[in-house]
Amino acid sequence: MGIKAFQDYYPDDLAHCYGCGRLNESGYQIKSYWDGIESVSHFKPKAYHIAVPGFVYGGLIASLIDCHSTGTAAAAKYKEEKRGMDSLPPIRFLTASLKVDYLKPTPIDSVLELRATVKEMKGRKVIIETNLIANGQICARGEVITVQIPEGIKIGQGQIKGQK
């Protein structure tokens, strides 16, 4: 039995995300873990995830940074509240704004490492900085503004609506 990833704690109705939902069989199913004060995730792109032959597609890089960052925001909030990630109610974050700077071409034949740190936590807003590393080099840098889904908001089944 290994350590559970952040995403393994997502409640079933929030576990369908194409990037990080463990229940989305077509998706990337990324897994994120604490490594000291950073969070880390590893991902091996498929051969067809290319921009130009040999290099990873920027949209995939943005996707990985996005999901690793929202997962890290939730994990950091549990930590701040001194709660286990299996405690209720569940804490989940959505992306308000995503910025990715592409610093170097990212080789497709490597395992990509995502490393995130919490840059700011203020109420429901958490800003995460996530670097994408390949072969020991930072190839992309993301800043993700995430916002906690308010309690009492029911998400799923095609609607985001306030609880009645």
Added chain:
Amino acid sequence: MGIKAFQDYYPDDLAHCYGCGRLNESGYQIKSYWDGIESVSHFKPKAYHIAVPGFVYGGLIASLIDCHSTGTAAAAKYKEEKRGMDSLPPIRFLTASLKVDYLKPTPIDSVLELRATVKEMKGRKVIIETNLIANGQICARGEVITVQIPEGIKIGQGQIKGQK
């Protein structure tokens, strides 16, 4: 015979992108066209491209904005140089920086419309603003800083290298 999309003019060795390459059978194969001074593209997400059930995954939105924007940057450059898109040498742009603001949840059961305008053209740098619209509402807004691939740079086969 319909009008050719921007992406239909990409040379074969630059037509493998997961987002917009016509030769990437696993990819999204988006198609972009001029509509006056804006460029437009339409995309129908698959059922599994979700964030939470009912709503489009933010990583897909970032991907579509990215590729529609680089395609628009190239098309705008051909226009500026008063050249046909089939003229040589080919003009292609890479993404230096991508920023997406997620304004509203994007419904999965709609055809997504991307509408881009050129915000700035300065030498090799072109800044594109792309809105993503679903059911008549702007759900996400992207700003993409693109940079023209210099002539004499050979891309492909796992390397980006200067011509010798």
